[in-house]
Amino acid sequence: MANSNQTFDLGVAGGGPAGLATALLAARAGLDVALVAPKAQEDHRTFALMAGAVRMLQRIGVWERVASSTAPLRTLRIIDDTGRLLRAPTVEFHADEIDLDAFAWNFPAGPLVRALEEAVADEPRITRFETNVSGVTPSEAGPILGLGDGTSVAARAIAAADGRGSICREAAGIAVDRWSYPQTALVTTIEHDRPHGFVSTEFHRRTGPYTLVPLPGQRSSVVLVETAKGAEDLMALDDDALGAELSRRSHRLLGQVRIAGPRAAFPLSGLLPRSFAQNGIALIGEAAHVVPPIGAQGLNLGLRDAAMLAECLTGAPDPAAALQDYDRRRRTDVVSRSAAIDLLNRSLLSDLVPAQAARSLGLFAMSRIEPLRQRMMREGVAPADATLPAIMRADDDTPSARFA
Numbered sequence: 033m034a035n036s037n038q039t040f041d042l043g044v045a046g047g048g049p050a051g052l053a054t055a056l057l058a059a060r061a062g063l064d065v066a067l068v069a070p071k072a073q074e075d076h077r078t079f080a081l082m083a084g085a086v087r088m089l090q091r092i093g094v095w096e097r098v099a100s101s102t103a104p105l106r107t108l109r110i111i112d113d114t115g116r117l118l119r120a121p122t123v124e125f126h127a128d129e130i131d132l133d134a135f136a137w138n139f140p141a142g143p144l145v146r147a148l149e150e151a152v153a154d155e156p157r158i159t160r161f162e163t164n165v166s167g168v169t170p171s172e173a174g175p176i177l178g179l180g181d182g183t184s185v186a187a188r189a190i191a192a193a194d195g196r197g198s199i200c201r202e203a204a205g206i207a208v209d210r211w212s213y214p215q216t217a218l219v220t221t222i223e224h225d226r227p228h229g230f231v232s233t234e235f236h237r238r239t240g241p242y243t244l245v246p247l248p249g250q251r252s253s254v255v256l257v258e259t260a261k262g263a264e265d266l267m268a269l270d271d272d273a274l275g276a277e278l279s280r281r282s283h284r285l286l287g288q289v290r291i292a293g294p295r296a297a298f299p300l301s302g303l304l305p306r307s308f309a310q311n312g313i314a315l316i317g318e319a320a321h322v323v324p325p326i327g328a329q330g331l332n333l334g335l336r337d338a339a340m341l342a343e344c345l346t347g348a349p350d351p352a353a354a355l356q357d358y359d360r361r362r363r364t365d366v367v368s369r370s371a372a373i374d375l376l377n378r379s380l381l382s383d384l385v386p387a388q389a390a391r392s393l394g395l396f397a398m399s400r401i402e403p404l405r406q407r408m409m410r411e412g413v414a415p416a417d418a419t420l421p422a423i424m425r426a427d428d429d430t431p432s433a434r435f436a
């Protein structure tokens with residue numbers, strides 16, 4: 033039996049960005065939500081969020097709480113720095129070619145999570161339990177969440193946003209495929225002498241991409257994918273030496289570089305579940321997919337999960353049918369993007385000439401063939417409008433797009 037005498041419409045496990053967004057979107061859609069989430073830990077990453085995610089944040093009133101910490105990415109530049117015989121030409125994509133202000137905005141994790149937490153605290157339909165989920169028990173009326181403080185909460189459906197090691201996913205009986213890459217991403221923030229001009233630059237190197245992503249002012253965030261040993265060596269450098277190394281690897285594109293924030297290392301891995309919802313539990317964010325930080329897809333996918341779950345549950349008389357719908361509607365986006373990121377990463381690592389040729393030819397074709405280039409830009413930013421949750425679409429006026 034649950035301790036609280038209320039049965040919530042939705043129980044959300046996990047207070048990372050995906051869980052907080054799920055709680056907020058569901059509450060704005062009129063659902064009573066139990067959010068079971070300890071305070072999020074400090075995170076020094078930044079997230080490039082695409083136009084659809086930003087549109088959603090604007091519509092739920094989170095954008096204005098965090099906008100001053102973000103910078104737009106108006107141009108994406110890819111530079112082949114593999115030093116291999118078959119090298120791709122430098123390619124630039126401009127957002128205005130597809131009528132966008134920017135492809136994405138770069139959000140530091142701290143201010144984004146704080147803005148979501150403030151909005152959650154202001155939302156009367158959300159009851160927050162600041163503790164862990166300790167287990168999930170099925171019942172006739174829906175799953176019951178056991179909480180770390182010994183109490184429990186009943187809900188008609190559960191959103192498992194409790195990260196890559198999700199215990200809710202395990203409780204749902206959903207099997208996963210996991211894999212790892214021989215790479216680690218080093219992240220930090222830099223200050224530089226030259227302005228970035230709102231251009232995000234990705235150097236394709238033999239060990240993985242090295243990406244400089246604009247922040248407000250003359251600052252950028254760094255995501256440098258290296259071999260595990262290479263990352264370990266870089267992590268051991270002092271700030272001056274690391275700054276000099278980052279400057280050298282960027283061919284001084286931004287002039288002299290200084291380290292301007294903490295650093296962190298993330299070993300790369302991948303995870304895909306066999307199902308996105310089962311036994312009253314829907315998977316959200318990294319509980320549903322882990323992808324390498326290439327092409328800034330991870331949290332964009334997570335926010336699409338959040339918005340799609342709220343959309344499927346809105347007005348649904350039967351949560352089980354709504355979760356089946358969610359499973360069906362998230363599959364293509366998640367599986368196809370995970371496969372594309374995996375392929376791109378492996379083509380960089382591969383010493384096989386056909387893999388290098390395919391990557392170089394692909395980039396060459398994109399630099400020259402306008403319809404292909406525009407299609408790739410649109411697909412990179414978001415899946416086709418029909419598969420995008422309504423609240424993320426540019427000009428949708430359906431009831432669920434107005435629920436904010």
Ligand SMILES: Cc1cc2nc3c(=O)[nH]c(=O)nc-3n(C[C@H](O)[C@H](O)[C@H](O)COP(=O)(O)OP(=O)(O)OC[C@H]3O[C@@H](n4cnc5c(N)ncnc54)[C@H](O)[C@@H]3O)c2cc1C
Pocket residue numbers: 045046047048049050051068069070071072073077078079080081163164165166193194195196198199217219255298316317318319325328329330331332333334
């Ligand atoms: C180097 C790097 C760069 C990245 N850059 C980008 C980018 O530019 N753009 C982008 O879209 N994505 C990016 N990503 C991906 C992005 O970081 C993730 O998709 C995102 O952080 C996942 O958020 P989440 O809320 O799903 O998971 P998490 O942030 O891991 O949150 C899970 C939460 O669940 C909580 N939790 C765990 N167990 C329990 C439990 N039992 N009960 C209750 N709560 C629990 C945890 O405390 C945590 O707060 C990047 C990733 C990396 C590694």
